[in-house]
Amino acid sequence: MRYIGSKTRILDFISETIESTYGAIDQAIIADLFAGTASVAEMFKHKNAQVISNDYLNFSYALQIAKIKLNSEPECRMGYQSAIEELNATQGIEGFFFKEYTIEGCKESEYSRNYFSSENAKKIDAICMKLREWKRIHDIDTDMFYLLTASLIDAITKVSNTSGTYGAFLKKDDERKIKPMHLMSDGELQSGATAN
Numbered sequence: 001m002r003y004i005g006s007k008t009r010i011l012d013f014i015s016e017t018i019e020s021t022y023g024a025i026d027q028a029i030i031a032d033l034f035a036g037t038a039s040v041a042e043m044f045k046h047k048n049a050q051v052i053s054n055d056y057l058n059f060s061y062a063l064q065i066a067k068i069k070l071n072s073e074p075e076c077r078m079g080y081q082s083a084i085e086e087l088n089a090t091q092g093i094e095g096f097f098f099k100e101y102t103i104e105g106c107k108e109s110e111y112s113r114n115y116f117s118s119e120n121a122k123k124i125d126a127i128c129m130k131l132r133e134w135k136r137i138h139d140i141d142t143d144m145f146y147l148l149t150a151s152l153i154d155a156i157t158k159v160s161n162t163s164g165t166y167g168a169f170l171k172k173d174d175e176r177k178i179k180p181m182h183l184m185s186d187g188e189l190q191s192g193a194t195a196n
């Protein structure tokens with residue numbers, strides 16, 4: 001996942017350094033206090049550590065539920081696979097993401113923002129509304145809500161016109177902006193939580 005400061009490329013270095021400094025990771029209790037994408041915490045989980053993770057951003061919380069807390073798919077009225085299929089088939093609506101983060105949506109505003117194509121922003125809006133509604137009517141529980149939200153976050157990073165952080169959009173469109181957003185059903189993100 002594209003995220004500023006992500007440690008995905010140095011996971012081996014981190015794990016080797018921890019092992020040579022503190023000993024075996026297997027069964028150790030390890031805290032990842034600035035988890036971000038949760039990639040470091042996830043690496044420790046896969047090496048059988050007991051993981052404590054933290055971050056003050058909500059996006060990271062969703063990723064931590066998906067990758068660290070859950071070991072299997074939450075049991076809900078709506079299953080993960082059918083939820084993903086329905087979300088991918090959802091018709092876009094002109095909501096917050098469209099109005100705030102696309103050139104077309106903010107043409108009446110004093111600011112012009114170019115984070116997403118209109119199509120993708122409308123889809124993000126529709127998916128957010130659907131997730132909230134499913135949670136409200138108990139088709140999904142809180143864990144499933146965050147598992148699906150994590151899938152949405154992962155999909156958003158693949159179509160956003162940014163360098164990986166959302167403080168600024170790119171002045172020249174990145175080609176990923178025009179790709180239609182698609183939530184992965186069997187991606188790396190959910191492998192821990194959906195493998196039963």
Ligand SMILES: C[S@@+](CC[C@H](N)C(=O)[O-])C[C@H]1O[C@@H](n2cnc3c(N)ncnc32)[C@H](O)[C@@H]1O
Pocket residue numbers: 003004005006007008033034035036037038039040054055056057060
């Ligand atoms: C460089 S990123 C971490 C990257 C992470 N190791 C990864 O591989 O994705 C730093 C993270 O620290 C979090 N952070 C910064 N200050 C914090 C604080 N006071 N409490 C909790 N989280 C904090 C940020 O939200 C950000 O996600």
